Amino acid sequence: MWITQGYTVKQLSKLSEHSQSTIRRTLKYWLSKEPNLCDEKELSKIKHVLYDATYFHRGNCFLVLADNKTKKIFFCEFVRSENYQQARNYFDRLKAFGLRPKVLISDANQTILKVFQDVWANAIMQRCLIHASFQTIRFLHKNSKTKAAQDLKSIAIACSRIKSQKNKEEFENAYTNWRLKYEPFIKSLPNESYEYKEINKANTFLKDSLKDIFYFLKDRQIASNTNYLENLFKTLKENIRRHNGLTKKHKIAFVKWFFFFKNPKKTTLFEH
Template sequence: MCRDTLQRTFYQLLEQAPRIKIIKREGVHFRIDATYFAKFCVVCYQDDYDGYTQLLRFTDGEHYEEIREDLANLLKLGIQIESITSDGHKSALKAIRKSVPDAIVQRCLVHIQRMCLIWLTRYPRHPAGQQLRRLVLQILKIETENDRIYWTREFLSWHEFHKDYLNERTYNTETGRYWYTHKLLRRSYITIKRALPNMFHYLSNPAIPKTTNGIEGYFSHLKNHLDIHRGLTVKHRINFIKWYIYFTNEK
Protein backbone atom coordinates (compact mmCIF):
# COMPACT_ATOMS: atom_id res chain seq x y z
CA MET A 1 0.00 0.00 0.00
CA CYS A 2 1.47 3.36 -1.00
CA ARG A 3 2.02 6.30 1.32
CA ASP A 4 -0.81 8.40 -0.14
CA THR A 5 -3.29 5.54 0.30
CA LEU A 6 -2.22 5.03 3.91
CA GLN A 7 -2.53 8.73 4.62
CA ARG A 8 -5.96 8.90 3.00
CA THR A 9 -7.15 5.89 5.01
CA PHE A 10 -5.76 7.42 8.20
CA TYR A 11 -7.68 10.67 7.72
CA GLN A 12 -10.85 8.81 6.75
CA LEU A 13 -10.67 6.99 10.10
CA LEU A 14 -10.24 10.28 11.92
CA GLU A 15 -13.46 11.65 10.44
CA GLN A 16 -15.32 9.39 12.83
CA ALA A 17 -14.55 7.61 16.07
CA PRO A 18 -15.61 4.39 17.80
CA ARG A 19 -17.70 4.35 20.96
CA ILE A 20 -15.94 3.31 24.14
CA LYS A 21 -17.78 0.31 25.53
CA ILE A 22 -18.61 0.35 29.23
CA ILE A 23 -18.29 -3.11 30.78
CA LYS A 24 -20.44 -3.94 33.78
CA ARG A 25 -18.15 -4.89 36.68
CA GLU A 26 -18.23 -5.36 40.45
CA GLY A 27 -15.73 -4.19 43.02
CA VAL A 28 -13.97 -1.78 40.68
CA HIS A 29 -10.90 0.13 41.86
CA PHE A 30 -10.80 3.22 39.69
CA ARG A 31 -7.92 5.50 38.82
CA ILE A 32 -9.21 8.95 37.88
CA ASP A 33 -6.95 11.55 36.34
CA ALA A 34 -6.97 14.35 33.80
CA THR A 35 -4.44 15.40 31.21
CA TYR A 36 -4.27 18.64 29.26
CA PHE A 37 -3.72 19.22 25.57
CA ALA A 38 -3.38 22.52 23.72
CA LYS A 39 -7.11 23.23 23.41
CA PHE A 40 -8.88 20.69 25.59
CA CYS A 41 -8.64 18.44 28.62
CA VAL A 42 -9.36 14.71 28.90
CA VAL A 43 -10.70 13.22 32.13
CA CYS A 44 -10.18 9.47 32.21
CA TYR A 45 -11.86 6.79 34.37
CA GLN A 46 -9.73 3.66 34.30
CA ASP A 47 -10.07 0.28 36.05
CA ASP A 48 -6.79 -0.46 37.83
CA TYR A 49 -7.29 -4.22 37.49
CA ASP A 50 -6.46 -4.36 33.78
CA GLY A 51 -6.15 -0.73 32.72
CA TYR A 52 -9.51 -0.78 30.94
CA THR A 53 -10.79 2.75 30.30
CA GLN A 54 -14.51 2.79 31.07
CA LEU A 55 -15.17 6.44 30.29
CA LEU A 56 -13.59 9.53 28.76
CA ARG A 57 -14.72 13.12 28.96
CA PHE A 58 -13.40 15.83 26.65
CA THR A 59 -13.72 19.18 28.38
CA ASP A 60 -11.78 22.33 29.28
CA GLY A 61 -10.88 21.39 32.87
CA GLU A 62 -11.73 19.30 35.91
CA HIS A 63 -15.21 20.42 36.93
CA TYR A 64 -17.33 19.16 39.82
CA GLU A 65 -20.63 18.93 37.91
CA GLU A 66 -19.09 16.96 35.05
CA ILE A 67 -17.21 14.49 37.25
CA ARG A 68 -20.29 14.01 39.42
CA GLU A 69 -22.36 13.29 36.31
CA ASP A 70 -19.75 10.85 34.97
CA LEU A 71 -19.64 8.88 38.21
CA ALA A 72 -23.43 8.79 38.44
CA ASN A 73 -23.66 7.47 34.87
CA LEU A 74 -21.06 4.77 35.55
CA LEU A 75 -23.11 3.59 38.53
CA LYS A 76 -26.30 3.54 36.46
CA LEU A 77 -24.57 1.42 33.81
CA GLY A 78 -23.63 -1.27 36.30
CA ILE A 79 -20.17 -0.29 37.52
CA GLN A 80 -19.90 -1.02 41.23
CA ILE A 81 -17.17 1.26 42.51
CA GLU A 82 -15.24 0.08 45.56
CA SER A 83 -12.45 2.64 45.56
CA ILE A 84 -11.16 5.64 43.62
CA THR A 85 -7.55 6.76 43.55
CA SER A 86 -7.24 10.45 42.76
CA ASP A 87 -4.63 13.20 42.79
CA GLY A 88 -6.84 15.13 45.23
CA HIS A 89 -8.27 17.79 42.90
CA LYS A 90 -11.00 19.54 44.90
CA SER A 91 -13.65 19.11 42.19
CA ALA A 92 -12.99 15.37 41.96
CA LEU A 93 -13.08 14.84 45.73
CA LYS A 94 -16.33 16.78 46.03
CA ALA A 95 -17.90 14.84 43.14
CA ILE A 96 -16.89 11.50 44.67
CA ARG A 97 -18.40 12.43 48.03
CA LYS A 98 -21.65 13.39 46.28
CA SER A 99 -22.00 10.55 43.76
CA VAL A 100 -20.21 7.64 45.42
CA PRO A 101 -20.21 8.40 49.15
CA ASP A 102 -19.48 4.78 50.12
CA ALA A 103 -16.41 4.47 47.88
CA ILE A 104 -12.98 4.46 49.49
CA VAL A 105 -10.96 7.48 48.38
CA GLN A 106 -7.23 6.80 48.10
CA ARG A 107 -5.00 9.81 47.60
CA CYS A 108 -2.21 9.40 45.08
CA LEU A 109 0.98 9.22 47.12
CA VAL A 110 3.21 10.17 44.19
CA HIS A 111 1.28 13.40 43.68
CA ILE A 112 1.54 14.32 47.38
CA GLN A 113 5.25 13.55 47.40
CA ARG A 114 5.94 15.35 44.14
CA MET A 115 4.20 18.57 45.14
CA CYS A 116 5.73 18.69 48.62
CA LEU A 117 9.23 18.15 47.22
CA ILE A 118 8.70 21.06 44.82
CA TRP A 119 7.59 23.36 47.63
CA LEU A 120 10.29 22.24 50.07
CA THR A 121 13.03 22.51 47.41
CA ARG A 122 15.94 20.13 47.16
CA TYR A 123 18.00 21.79 49.88
CA PRO A 124 15.79 23.41 52.55
CA ARG A 125 17.69 25.85 54.74
CA HIS A 126 15.80 25.40 58.00
CA PRO A 127 15.83 22.13 59.99
CA ALA A 128 11.99 22.06 59.82
CA GLY A 129 12.12 21.85 56.03
CA GLN A 130 14.98 19.37 56.06
CA GLN A 131 13.16 17.04 58.45
CA LEU A 132 9.84 17.27 56.62
CA ARG A 133 11.59 16.55 53.33
CA ARG A 134 13.04 13.34 54.79
CA LEU A 135 9.55 12.31 55.90
CA VAL A 136 8.11 13.09 52.49
CA LEU A 137 10.75 10.93 50.81
CA GLN A 138 9.62 7.97 52.94
CA ILE A 139 5.96 8.11 51.90
CA LEU A 140 6.21 5.59 49.04
CA LYS A 141 8.17 3.18 51.27
CA ILE A 142 5.26 2.63 53.67
CA GLU A 143 4.26 -1.00 53.10
CA THR A 144 2.93 -2.24 56.44
CA GLU A 145 0.64 -1.04 59.20
CA ASN A 146 3.65 -0.67 61.48
CA ASP A 147 5.30 1.54 58.86
CA ARG A 148 2.18 3.71 58.77
CA ILE A 149 2.00 4.04 62.55
CA TYR A 150 5.67 4.94 62.83
CA TRP A 151 5.57 7.45 59.95
CA THR A 152 2.39 9.12 61.19
CA ARG A 153 3.81 9.43 64.68
CA GLU A 154 6.97 11.03 63.28
CA PHE A 155 4.91 13.46 61.19
CA LEU A 156 2.77 14.54 64.15
CA SER A 157 5.86 14.89 66.34
CA TRP A 158 7.47 17.02 63.66
CA HIS A 159 4.49 19.36 63.69
CA GLU A 160 4.39 19.57 67.46
CA PHE A 161 8.06 20.53 67.57
CA HIS A 162 7.91 23.08 64.73
CA LYS A 163 4.36 24.46 65.04
CA ASP A 164 5.52 27.85 66.34
CA TYR A 165 7.86 28.20 63.36
CA LEU A 166 5.05 27.17 61.00
CA ASN A 167 2.73 29.79 62.47
CA GLU A 168 5.18 32.70 62.22
CA ARG A 169 3.70 35.65 60.38
CA THR A 170 5.15 38.64 58.57
CA TYR A 171 3.53 42.06 58.85
CA ASN A 172 3.38 44.48 55.92
CA THR A 173 3.44 48.03 57.28
CA GLU A 174 2.15 49.49 54.01
CA THR A 175 -0.97 47.33 53.66
CA GLY A 176 -1.46 46.42 57.30
CA ARG A 177 -1.83 42.77 56.37
CA TYR A 178 -0.20 39.64 57.73
CA TRP A 179 0.82 36.48 55.90
CA TYR A 180 2.51 33.28 56.94
CA THR A 181 6.26 33.72 56.69
CA HIS A 182 7.07 30.13 55.69
CA LYS A 183 4.15 29.61 53.35
CA LEU A 184 5.63 26.81 51.20
CA LEU A 185 6.63 24.78 54.24
CA ARG A 186 3.18 25.38 55.68
CA ARG A 187 1.54 24.40 52.38
CA SER A 188 3.44 21.10 52.40
CA TYR A 189 2.32 20.37 55.95
CA ILE A 190 -1.33 21.23 55.27
CA THR A 191 -1.35 19.11 52.09
CA ILE A 192 -0.22 16.05 54.03
CA LYS A 193 -2.46 16.79 57.02
CA ARG A 194 -5.58 17.01 54.84
CA ALA A 195 -4.68 13.91 52.84
CA LEU A 196 -3.62 11.81 55.85
CA PRO A 197 -7.00 10.11 56.48
CA ASN A 198 -6.97 8.81 52.89
CA MET A 199 -3.31 8.09 52.29
CA PHE A 200 -3.01 4.47 53.41
CA HIS A 201 -6.17 2.55 52.46
CA TYR A 202 -4.05 0.32 50.20
CA LEU A 203 -2.49 -1.26 53.29
CA SER A 204 -5.78 -2.93 54.24
CA ASN A 205 -6.71 -3.74 50.63
CA PRO A 206 -3.80 -4.38 48.23
CA ALA A 207 -6.19 -4.15 45.26
CA ILE A 208 -6.44 -0.39 45.84
CA PRO A 209 -3.79 1.44 43.80
CA LYS A 210 -1.78 3.86 45.96
CA THR A 211 -0.87 6.05 42.97
CA THR A 212 -2.29 7.11 39.63
CA ASN A 213 1.03 6.21 37.97
CA GLY A 214 -0.65 3.67 35.71
CA ILE A 215 -2.92 6.22 34.13
CA GLU A 216 -0.21 8.91 33.98
CA GLY A 217 2.05 6.51 32.09
CA TYR A 218 -0.88 5.75 29.80
CA PHE A 219 -1.31 9.47 29.06
CA SER A 220 2.41 9.85 28.39
CA HIS A 221 2.35 6.99 25.88
CA LEU A 222 -0.73 8.48 24.19
CA LYS A 223 0.88 11.92 23.87
CA ASN A 224 4.02 10.43 22.36
CA HIS A 225 1.92 8.85 19.61
CA LEU A 226 -0.16 11.99 19.11
CA ASP A 227 2.93 14.21 18.82
CA ILE A 228 3.89 12.33 15.65
CA HIS A 229 0.79 13.85 14.01
CA ARG A 230 1.15 17.48 15.10
CA GLY A 231 -0.80 18.98 12.21
CA LEU A 232 -4.15 17.41 13.16
CA THR A 233 -7.20 19.57 13.73
CA VAL A 234 -8.84 19.56 17.15
CA LYS A 235 -11.57 17.23 15.85
CA HIS A 236 -9.01 14.81 14.45
CA ARG A 237 -6.93 14.92 17.65
CA ILE A 238 -9.98 14.05 19.72
CA ASN A 239 -10.90 11.20 17.38
CA PHE A 240 -7.30 9.98 17.41
CA ILE A 241 -7.50 9.74 21.21
CA LYS A 242 -10.79 7.84 20.99
CA TRP A 243 -9.29 5.35 18.53
CA TYR A 244 -6.24 4.96 20.75
CA ILE A 245 -8.41 4.21 23.80
CA TYR A 246 -10.57 1.85 21.75
CA PHE A 247 -7.61 -0.21 20.53
CA THR A 248 -5.89 -0.35 23.93
CA ASN A 249 -9.17 -1.49 25.48
CA GLU A 250 -9.51 -4.25 22.90
CA LYS A 251 -6.12 -5.80 23.65
Protein backbone atom coordinates (compact mmCIF):
# COMPACT_ATOMS: atom_id res chain seq x y z
CA MET A 1 0.00 0.00 0.00
CA TRP A 2 2.91 2.35 0.71
CA ILE A 3 4.27 1.66 -2.78
CA THR A 4 1.23 0.94 -4.92
CA GLN A 5 -1.27 3.32 -3.33
CA GLY A 6 0.93 6.01 -1.83
CA TYR A 7 -0.11 5.51 1.81
CA THR A 8 2.00 7.42 4.34
CA VAL A 9 3.84 5.81 7.27
CA LYS A 10 1.33 7.44 9.60
CA GLN A 11 -1.61 5.92 7.70
CA LEU A 12 0.00 2.47 7.66
CA SER A 13 0.73 2.70 11.37
CA LYS A 14 -2.89 3.46 12.10
CA LEU A 15 -4.16 0.65 9.87
CA SER A 16 -1.70 -1.98 11.12
CA GLU A 17 -1.51 -0.86 14.76
CA HIS A 18 2.29 -1.01 14.53
CA SER A 19 4.42 1.95 15.55
CA GLN A 20 5.70 4.34 12.90
CA SER A 21 9.30 3.38 13.74
CA THR A 22 8.45 -0.29 13.11
CA ILE A 23 6.86 0.60 9.77
CA ARG A 24 9.94 2.62 8.78
CA ARG A 25 12.29 -0.23 9.70
CA THR A 26 10.20 -2.67 7.69
CA LEU A 27 10.16 -0.39 4.65
CA LYS A 28 13.90 0.19 4.90
CA TYR A 29 14.50 -3.57 5.03
CA TRP A 30 12.48 -4.29 1.89
CA LEU A 31 13.92 -1.29 0.03
CA SER A 32 17.37 -2.77 0.61
CA LYS A 33 16.32 -5.61 -1.71
CA GLU A 34 15.07 -5.74 -5.28
CA PRO A 35 12.47 -8.15 -6.66
CA ASN A 36 13.10 -10.26 -9.73
CA LEU A 37 10.59 -9.20 -12.35
CA CYS A 38 11.10 -12.15 -14.65
CA ASP A 39 12.15 -15.77 -14.65
CA GLU A 40 14.68 -16.13 -17.47
CA LYS A 41 12.79 -19.23 -18.66
CA GLU A 42 9.83 -17.01 -19.54
CA LEU A 43 11.74 -14.78 -21.96
CA SER A 44 11.58 -17.14 -24.91
CA LYS A 45 7.76 -17.10 -24.71
CA ILE A 46 7.48 -13.32 -25.06
CA LYS A 47 6.79 -12.31 -28.66
CA HIS A 48 5.18 -8.86 -28.47
CA VAL A 49 7.22 -6.39 -26.43
CA LEU A 50 6.18 -2.94 -25.21
CA TYR A 51 8.99 -0.47 -24.52
CA ASP A 52 9.03 2.96 -22.92
CA ALA A 53 11.23 4.98 -20.60
CA THR A 54 10.25 7.23 -17.74
CA TYR A 55 12.33 10.13 -16.45
CA PHE A 56 12.55 11.61 -13.00
CA HIS A 57 14.25 14.87 -12.03
CA ARG A 58 18.06 15.09 -12.09
CA GLY A 59 18.32 12.74 -15.03
CA ASN A 60 17.04 9.57 -13.42
CA CYS A 61 15.66 7.31 -16.15
CA PHE A 62 14.22 3.80 -16.14
CA LEU A 63 14.10 1.61 -19.24
CA VAL A 64 11.01 -0.61 -19.08
CA LEU A 65 9.91 -3.60 -21.15
CA ALA A 66 6.58 -5.41 -20.87
CA ASP A 67 4.94 -8.43 -22.47
CA ASN A 68 2.05 -6.94 -24.43
CA LYS A 69 0.06 -10.18 -24.18
CA THR A 70 0.14 -10.53 -20.39
CA LYS A 71 0.89 -6.86 -19.56
CA LYS A 72 3.68 -8.10 -17.30
CA ILE A 73 6.74 -5.90 -16.73
CA PHE A 74 9.71 -8.21 -17.19
CA PHE A 75 12.55 -5.69 -17.37
CA CYS A 76 13.25 -2.42 -15.54
CA GLU A 77 16.69 -0.87 -15.20
CA PHE A 78 18.00 2.49 -14.06
CA VAL A 79 20.20 4.48 -16.48
CA ARG A 80 21.23 8.12 -16.82
CA SER A 81 19.45 8.48 -20.17
CA GLU A 82 18.30 6.47 -23.20
CA ASN A 83 21.91 5.96 -24.16
CA TYR A 84 22.74 3.57 -27.02
CA GLN A 85 25.54 1.63 -25.32
CA GLN A 86 23.75 1.14 -21.99
CA ALA A 87 20.55 0.01 -23.68
CA ARG A 88 22.54 -2.21 -26.03
CA ASN A 89 24.30 -3.92 -23.12
CA TYR A 90 21.02 -4.70 -21.37
CA PHE A 91 19.18 -5.85 -24.50
CA ASP A 92 22.09 -8.03 -25.61
CA ARG A 93 21.82 -9.79 -22.25
CA LEU A 94 18.09 -10.31 -22.71
CA LYS A 95 18.75 -11.78 -26.15
CA ALA A 96 21.39 -14.08 -24.69
CA PHE A 97 18.84 -15.27 -22.12
CA GLY A 98 16.36 -16.14 -24.89
CA LEU A 99 14.28 -13.05 -25.67
CA ARG A 100 13.33 -13.24 -29.37
CA PRO A 101 10.43 -10.82 -29.95
CA LYS A 102 8.48 -10.78 -33.19
CA VAL A 103 7.27 -7.25 -32.57
CA LEU A 104 8.68 -4.31 -30.63
CA ILE A 105 6.26 -1.49 -29.81
CA SER A 106 7.99 1.72 -28.76
CA ASP A 107 7.94 5.50 -28.89
CA ALA A 108 9.80 7.47 -31.52
CA ASN A 109 13.13 7.61 -29.67
CA GLN A 110 15.66 7.16 -32.46
CA THR A 111 18.42 5.83 -30.21
CA ILE A 112 16.27 3.00 -28.86
CA LEU A 113 14.90 2.18 -32.30
CA LYS A 114 18.48 1.84 -33.49
CA VAL A 115 19.31 -0.49 -30.58
CA PHE A 116 16.27 -2.64 -31.31
CA GLN A 117 17.20 -2.91 -34.97
CA ASP A 118 20.78 -3.86 -34.13
CA VAL A 119 19.85 -6.46 -31.50
CA TRP A 120 16.69 -7.93 -33.04
CA ALA A 121 17.05 -7.21 -36.76
CA ASN A 122 14.16 -9.47 -37.80
CA ALA A 123 11.58 -7.99 -35.42
CA ILE A 124 8.80 -5.70 -36.62
CA MET A 125 9.19 -2.18 -35.22
CA GLN A 126 5.76 -0.77 -34.41
CA ARG A 127 6.07 2.88 -33.46
CA CYS A 128 3.61 4.22 -30.94
CA LEU A 129 0.85 5.91 -32.92
CA ILE A 130 0.26 8.46 -30.15
CA HIS A 131 3.93 9.42 -29.88
CA ALA A 132 4.22 9.80 -33.65
CA SER A 133 1.19 12.07 -33.69
CA PHE A 134 2.16 14.18 -30.67
CA GLN A 135 5.79 14.57 -31.77
CA THR A 136 4.57 15.90 -35.12
CA ILE A 137 2.38 18.39 -33.28
CA ARG A 138 5.27 19.45 -31.00
CA PHE A 139 7.23 20.61 -34.02
CA LEU A 140 4.38 22.97 -34.85
CA HIS A 141 4.03 26.07 -32.70
CA LYS A 142 0.65 26.24 -31.00
CA ASN A 143 0.12 29.73 -32.42
CA SER A 144 1.26 28.90 -35.95
CA LYS A 145 -0.55 31.24 -38.30
CA THR A 146 0.11 29.53 -41.61
CA LYS A 147 -2.75 27.47 -42.98
CA ALA A 148 -0.26 24.71 -43.87
CA ALA A 149 0.76 24.29 -40.21
CA GLN A 150 -2.80 24.42 -38.94
CA ASP A 151 -3.99 21.80 -41.42
CA LEU A 152 -1.01 19.53 -40.72
CA LYS A 153 -1.75 19.72 -37.00
CA SER A 154 -5.33 18.57 -37.66
CA ILE A 155 -4.06 15.67 -39.76
CA ALA A 156 -1.59 14.65 -37.01
CA ILE A 157 -4.42 14.66 -34.45
CA ALA A 158 -6.49 12.45 -36.78
CA CYS A 159 -3.51 10.08 -37.02
CA SER A 160 -3.59 9.44 -33.26
CA ARG A 161 -7.22 8.30 -33.54
CA ILE A 162 -6.76 5.64 -36.23
CA LYS A 163 -8.37 2.35 -35.20
CA SER A 164 -9.37 0.72 -38.47
CA GLN A 165 -8.31 0.30 -42.09
CA LYS A 166 -10.97 2.81 -43.07
CA ASN A 167 -9.51 5.38 -40.63
CA LYS A 168 -6.07 4.75 -42.11
CA GLU A 169 -7.26 5.27 -45.68
CA GLU A 170 -9.03 8.51 -44.72
CA PHE A 171 -5.90 9.73 -42.98
CA GLU A 172 -3.64 8.80 -45.92
CA ASN A 173 -5.93 10.58 -48.37
CA ALA A 174 -5.98 13.71 -46.22
CA TYR A 175 -2.22 13.68 -45.79
CA THR A 176 -1.55 13.07 -49.51
CA ASN A 177 -3.83 15.99 -50.38
CA TRP A 178 -2.03 18.16 -47.83
CA ARG A 179 1.35 17.36 -49.36
CA LEU A 180 0.14 18.06 -52.89
CA LYS A 181 -1.31 21.37 -51.76
CA TYR A 182 1.37 22.68 -49.44
CA GLU A 183 4.79 21.14 -50.24
CA PRO A 184 5.36 23.62 -53.10
CA PHE A 185 4.53 26.42 -50.66
CA ILE A 186 6.94 25.01 -48.05
CA LYS A 187 9.76 24.86 -50.61
CA SER A 188 9.11 28.50 -51.48
CA LEU A 189 9.75 29.63 -47.91
CA PRO A 190 13.23 30.88 -46.94
CA ASN A 191 15.14 27.92 -45.44
CA GLU A 192 16.12 29.97 -42.40
CA SER A 193 12.59 31.12 -41.65
CA TYR A 194 10.79 29.83 -38.57
CA GLU A 195 7.78 28.81 -40.65
CA TYR A 196 9.90 26.65 -42.95
CA LYS A 197 11.77 24.95 -40.09
CA GLU A 198 8.71 24.00 -38.05
CA ILE A 199 6.56 22.77 -40.94
CA ASN A 200 9.42 20.96 -42.66
CA LYS A 201 10.41 19.16 -39.43
CA ALA A 202 6.82 18.14 -38.68
CA ASN A 203 6.17 16.97 -42.23
CA THR A 204 9.45 15.04 -42.48
CA PHE A 205 8.88 13.35 -39.12
CA LEU A 206 5.32 12.29 -39.94
CA LYS A 207 6.30 11.05 -43.41
CA ASP A 208 9.16 8.97 -41.95
CA SER A 209 6.88 7.52 -39.26
CA LEU A 210 4.25 6.17 -41.65
CA LYS A 211 6.18 3.02 -42.57
CA ASP A 212 6.19 1.82 -38.94
CA ILE A 213 2.89 2.84 -37.35
CA PHE A 214 0.23 0.67 -39.00
CA TYR A 215 1.33 -2.92 -38.30
CA PHE A 216 -1.29 -3.11 -35.54
CA LEU A 217 -4.07 -3.05 -38.13
CA LYS A 218 -2.89 -6.44 -39.46
CA ASP A 219 -2.30 -8.15 -36.11
CA ARG A 220 -4.53 -7.64 -33.06
CA GLN A 221 -1.74 -8.75 -30.75
CA ILE A 222 0.25 -5.66 -31.69
CA ALA A 223 -0.56 -2.61 -29.60
CA SER A 224 -0.88 0.68 -31.48
CA ASN A 225 0.61 2.65 -28.60
CA THR A 226 2.48 2.47 -25.30
CA ASN A 227 -0.37 3.89 -23.23
CA TYR A 228 -0.32 0.92 -20.84
CA LEU A 229 3.18 1.84 -19.69
CA GLU A 230 2.47 5.57 -19.76
CA ASN A 231 -0.46 5.07 -17.35
CA LEU A 232 1.71 3.00 -15.01
CA PHE A 233 4.39 5.69 -15.08
CA LYS A 234 1.83 8.33 -14.14
CA THR A 235 0.69 6.36 -11.08
CA LEU A 236 4.30 5.53 -10.17
CA LYS A 237 5.32 9.20 -10.14
CA GLU A 238 2.26 10.25 -8.18
CA ASN A 239 3.07 7.66 -5.51
CA ILE A 240 6.81 8.26 -5.30
CA ARG A 241 6.28 12.02 -4.90
CA ARG A 242 4.49 11.28 -1.61
CA HIS A 243 7.66 9.75 -0.18
CA ASN A 244 10.26 12.50 -0.13
CA GLY A 245 13.83 11.82 0.93
CA LEU A 246 14.38 8.41 -0.66
CA THR A 247 18.00 7.67 -1.44
CA LYS A 248 18.92 6.80 -5.01
CA LYS A 249 19.24 3.12 -4.08
CA HIS A 250 15.87 3.10 -2.34
CA LYS A 251 14.21 4.95 -5.22
CA ILE A 252 15.44 2.33 -7.69
CA ALA A 253 14.13 -0.43 -5.43
CA PHE A 254 10.82 1.44 -5.00
CA VAL A 255 10.32 1.58 -8.78
CA LYS A 256 11.04 -2.14 -9.21
CA TRP A 257 8.77 -3.10 -6.30
CA PHE A 258 6.03 -0.94 -7.82
CA PHE A 259 6.15 -2.91 -11.07
CA PHE A 260 6.46 -6.18 -9.17
CA PHE A 261 3.23 -5.54 -7.29
CA LYS A 262 1.46 -4.19 -10.38
CA ASN A 263 2.32 -7.25 -12.45
CA PRO A 264 -0.61 -9.61 -13.10
CA LYS A 265 1.40 -12.60 -11.90
CA LYS A 266 4.13 -12.56 -9.28
CA THR A 267 7.52 -14.02 -10.03
CA THR A 268 10.49 -15.20 -8.03
CA LEU A 269 10.86 -12.78 -5.14
CA PHE A 270 14.50 -11.71 -5.20
CA GLU A 271 17.26 -11.18 -7.70
CA HIS A 272 19.86 -11.51 -4.94
